[in-house]
Every structure is written in structure tokens, then in C-alpha cells.
Amino acid sequence: MDFQQWHLQSKTQQIRYIAFVTALLYGLYALLESDLTLSYTTLRWMVHGVLIPVSLLVIGGLTYYPKLHQVMRTLLVIAPITALLSNLLFNIDSPRFAFFSPEIYLNVVWTFAISGLTLRYAAISASISVSIVVLITLVKGVNGEFYALHMLWLMSAYLFGVVNAVVQEQANKTLYMQQRTLAHSASSDGLTALWNRAKIAELYECETTLIRQHHYPMSLIMLDIDHFKTVNDTHGHAVGDSVLVSFANLLLNNVRHQDHIGRIGGEEFVILLPHTDIAQATTVAALLQEKINHFDFSEVGNKTASFGLTQYRNGESLSELLSRADKALYLAKDNGRNRIEVL
Numbered sequence: 499m500d501f502q503q504w505h506l507q508s509k510t511q512q513i514r515y516i517a518f519v520t521a522l523l524y525g526l527y528a529l530l531e532s533d534l535t536l537s538y539t540t541l542r543w544m545v546h547g548v549l550i551p552v553s554l555l556v557i558g559g560l561t562y563y564p565k566l567h568q569v570m571r572t573l574l575v576i577a578p579i580t581a582l583l584s585n586l587l588f589n590i591d592s593p594r595f596a597f598f599s600p601e602i603y604l605n606v607v608w609t610f611a612i613s614g615l616t617l618r619y620a621a622i623s624a625s626i627s628v629s630i631v632v633l634i635t636l637v638k639g640v641n642g643e644f645y646a647l648h649m650l651w652l653m654s655a656y657l658f659g660v661v662n663a664v665v666q667e668q669a670n671k672t673l674y675m676q677q678r679t680l681a682h683s684a685s686s687d688g689l690t691a692l693w694n695r696a697k698i699a700e701l702y703e704c705e706t707t708l709i710r711q712h713h714y715p716m717s718l719i720m721l722d723i724d725h726f727k728t729v730n731d732t733h734g735h736a737v738g739d740s741v742l743v744s745f746a747n748l749l750l751n752n753v754r755h756q757d758h759i760g761r762i763g764g765e766e767f768v769i770l771l772p773h774t775d776i777a778q779a780t781t782v783a784a785l786l787q788e789k790i791n792h793f794d795f796s797e798v799g800n801k802t803a804s805f806g807l808t809q810y811r812n813g814e815s816l817s818e819l820l821s822r823a824d825k826a827l828y829l830a831k832d833n834g835r836n837r838i839e840v841l
């Protein structure tokens with residue numbers, strides 16, 4: 499999940515409540531406005547009392563549907579621009595423009611600091627809004643003495659908004675990075691950085707859910723370095739560790755990016771291969787065997803590994819799949835090691 503998606507997800511509640519509260523406030527605004535003005539009365543009602551509150555309610559409602567969050571964000575970018583355009587349409591020629599102008603400044607601050615948009619999207623929305631206001635103000639003008647104050651407040655709203663959004667964005671990015679680091683260290687093996695057993699179980703659940711929908715084959719390779727104990731006994735634990743890291747990298751460099759590699763025991767590894775039947779998995783295992791046999795593990799020289807392969811059967815649990823692969827691996831060890839066995 500990239501930062502934009504993470505942000506959207508983490509801001510869902512804020513967007514929801516702010517959208518609902520703002521819808522309510524626009525309803526009130528429409529009521530108060532009708533006492534203040536005689537112009538565009540029906541249109542004002544339609545826009546401030548119906549169109550904008552309904553759009554905001556839709557935005558709030560879309561927060562409940564993660565698949566529609568992109569649509570929600572687009573509406574969130576458009577809504578403040580619409581509100582502001584209607585404000586200008588209704589009020590720019592009015593001698594009482596000053597009564598209605600706070601909505602414009604609030605709108606800009608709202609977009610940057612309150613709406614829940616990321617800096618990029620808030621900047622797009624608020625910049626379009628402010629450009630429109632400046633342009634229309636320059637073309638149409640606003641009544642004399644209010645002009646300078648209007649421009650100052652507009653600029654202040656934009657500046658406060660930008661500064662706040664930049665600071666918030668920095669804080670959010672730090673939080674995002676921290677969460678990613680934490681999530682990764684909770685899912686990976688500290689020595690090799692491959693997935694740990696818990697993460698493999700999570701990935702297995704994701705894959706089997708997809709398999710139930712799309713019916714594709716999946717295989718599992720379990721492999722174990724042969725006579726690894728002698729590496730530790732002869733060269734020491736530190737060299738043993740570096741062999742494990744090199745071995746992990748060798749696996750990573752020789753499988754597809756959609757395959758999931760985990761270290762589930764001392765020198766025991768698994769590779770979950772989606773969209774792969776047992777014949778294809780055997781070809782992958784043979785390629786890995788070849789690569790391992792020819793790899794120079796520096797002080798240790800060449801090593802071999804034994805492979806246990808099996809194909810996923812519909813509805814079975816990870817432990818059932820692992821236990822069959824484990825039996826195949828056991829067979830490979832029993833039959834002389836540096837072998838591939840399938841069950």
C-alpha cells in the first residue's frame with residue numbers, strides 16, 4: 499500500500515465525520531442566508547441547502563466502501579471548488595459581499611487542514627479555488643475598502659492552510675514509514691529478512707481466498723540445507739549465519755516476485771508458488787538445486803539442499819500442506835539428500 503492509499507485509509511473516519519458535520523453546517527448556512535439576501539433565493543437553497551449537503555453526505559457515505567475511496571477523494575477535491583464557485587456567483591456583485599466572504603476563507607482552510615485530503619490533493623483543490631477567487635475579484639472587483647482585507651484574508655487562509663498541510667504531511671509520512679518498518683519486522687525473519695511463519699500463513703490465506711475465486715494451481719517447495727550442522731561445527735555460528743543469508747538471497751534472486759519465500763526453521767525454507775502446478779514447481783526446484791550446487795558459499799564452499807514438493811489441494815489448511823511437503827523433504831533426506839521428492 500503506498501502512502502496515498504494508506505493516508506486515505508487512515509483518514510477515513512476524519513473524512514466521514516467532517517463531511518457529515520459540514521453537510522449539517524451548510525444546511526444551517528442555507529437557512530441563515532435566506533434572511534440575509536433576496537437574490538438567487540431558490541438557487542441558493544438548491545446549492546447550499548441541497549446540492550452541497552447531499553454531495554457531502556455522499557462523500558461521508560462513500561467512506562464505508564473502501565473500493566470507492568478514489569471516487570470519494572475526487573468528490574472531496576471537487577466539493578470545495580463547487581461551494582466556492584457558488585458563493586462567488588451569488589455574492590460577488592452584492593454590496594454585502596463581506597457578509598458571505600468568510601465562507602471563502604474557511605473553505606480554503608477546510609480543504610487544507612480539515613477535509614482529510616493529502617497535501618497534493620488539497621493543494622490542487624485549494625489552488626484552483628483561490629485562483630478562481632483572485633481572478634474573479636480582479637475582473638469584477640469587490641466594493642472599495644473591503645478589497646484589500648479580502649485579499650489579505652484570502653492569502654492568510656491559503657498560507658495557514660499550506661503550512662498546516664505541509665507539517666501534517668511530514669508527520670503522516672513519518673508515521674507511515676514507522677508503521678511500515680514495524681509491520682515488516684513483525685512479518686520477517688530477523689537474520690535473512692525473508693517472511694516468517696506468521697506472514698507465510700497470512701499470505702497463504704490471501705492466496706487460497708483468490709484460488710477459491712479464480713481456481714488456479716499453487717505449489718509449495720520446502721527445502722533444507724544438507725548437513726548444515728557441520729557448517730556451524732566447523733566454521734562457527736557466524737559463518738553459519740552468513741551461509742543462511744547467502745542462501746536466502748540465492749532463493750530470492752531465482753524465483754518470481756509473486757512467489758513467497760519464508761524461513762520457517764533454522765535452515766528450513768518454504769516457497770509458496772501461486773499459479774504453479776507440481777510439474778512447474780519441479781522445474782523451479784531443479785533450477786534452484788542447480789544454482790545452489792554451483793554457488794560458492796565463500797569459506798564453506800559448495801553446499802547442497804534437499805527439496806520436498808507438493809501441490810495445494812482445495813480446502814486444505816497450511817499445516818496440512820506443510821506436513822505433506824515435510825514428508826516429501828524427509829524422503830529426500832532419507833534417499834541420500836540433494837534430491838527433489840514430490841508427494
Ligand SMILES: Nc1nc2c(ncn2[C@@H]2O[C@H](COP(=O)(O)OP(=O)(O)OP(=O)(O)O)[C@@H](O)[C@H]2O)c(=O)[nH]1
Pocket residue numbers: 689722723724725726727728730734735736737738739742763764765831835
Ligand atoms: N548459524 C545458525 N545456525 C542455525 C540457525 N538456526 C539453526 N541452526 C543450526 O542448524 C543446524 C541444523 O542441524 P540439523 O537439524 O541436525 O540438520 P543438518 O545438520 O542440516 O542435517 P540434515 O538436515 O539432516 O542434512 C543446527 O546445528 C542448528 O544449531 C541460525 O539461525 N544460525
